[in-house]
Amino acid sequence: MEKRHWYVVLTYVIMQFSTILGVPLFYNLGIQPKEVALAYWLIFSFLSALIIILILMRKDMRPDQLRDDRSSLPVALLWSVFGVFLALFAQGIAGVLENKLFGIEPGSENTEFLVEIAMATPLFIVVTSVIGPILEEVIFRKILFGSLYKRFNFILAAVISSIIFAIVHMDFTHILIYTAMGFTFAYLYVKTKRIIVPIIAHVSMNTFVVLVQLVFKDEIEKYQQQVESMQFIFF
Structure with a gap:
């Protein structure tokens, strides 16, 4: 580096x-x-x-005028939008695998903790939805993945950087989900050669998740209680 x-x-x-x-x-x-x-x-x-x-x-x-392999701005914008759905899809698949293979229930204590802070201090949403994702993409995709990609193939560089990305979140129960997200953002970066693409996708996804948690917090808690009650009755 x-x-x-x-x-x-x-x-x-x-x-x-x-x-x-x-x-x-x-x-x-x-x-x-x-x-x-x-x-x-x-x-x-x-x-x-x-x-x-x-x-x-x-x-x-700084834009490198000698590089012509970067996606055009319209294409980059399309990948940014598509990247949101791709990241959510990867997160969903990882969540299903966690549940089926390891019996891990949906829901993240890390996310719930951040949502509680956001409810107490709404300005904190700027950190979880904007500043945090920008920092993470610069650190884990631009620098870490970029450095590894110069020495290894995409798969190995993406896996290593994504696992480190997952570990830093300190939510080891859902390490597979964070790894899948990191892998997706690394793919977007390589596909478009523009770091702004995974940044936009990451910011949009975090904003969506936080807003859903805030707006539908009561409904989510009721659903979780119903699921737990049904599991207890079945047991």
């Missing part, structure tokens, strides 16, 4: 661990309760990291 890419990765790592000091700091400054302090620190840290990373990556973001 280029030296500036290591700085980008370091910025991302620092951001991930910054909650250890940042949340207590905000809490002691009067931003309470702790869920609100967490939300505002995440907004601050993610936005700060995004600005720093975009500055570090400015050279990588």
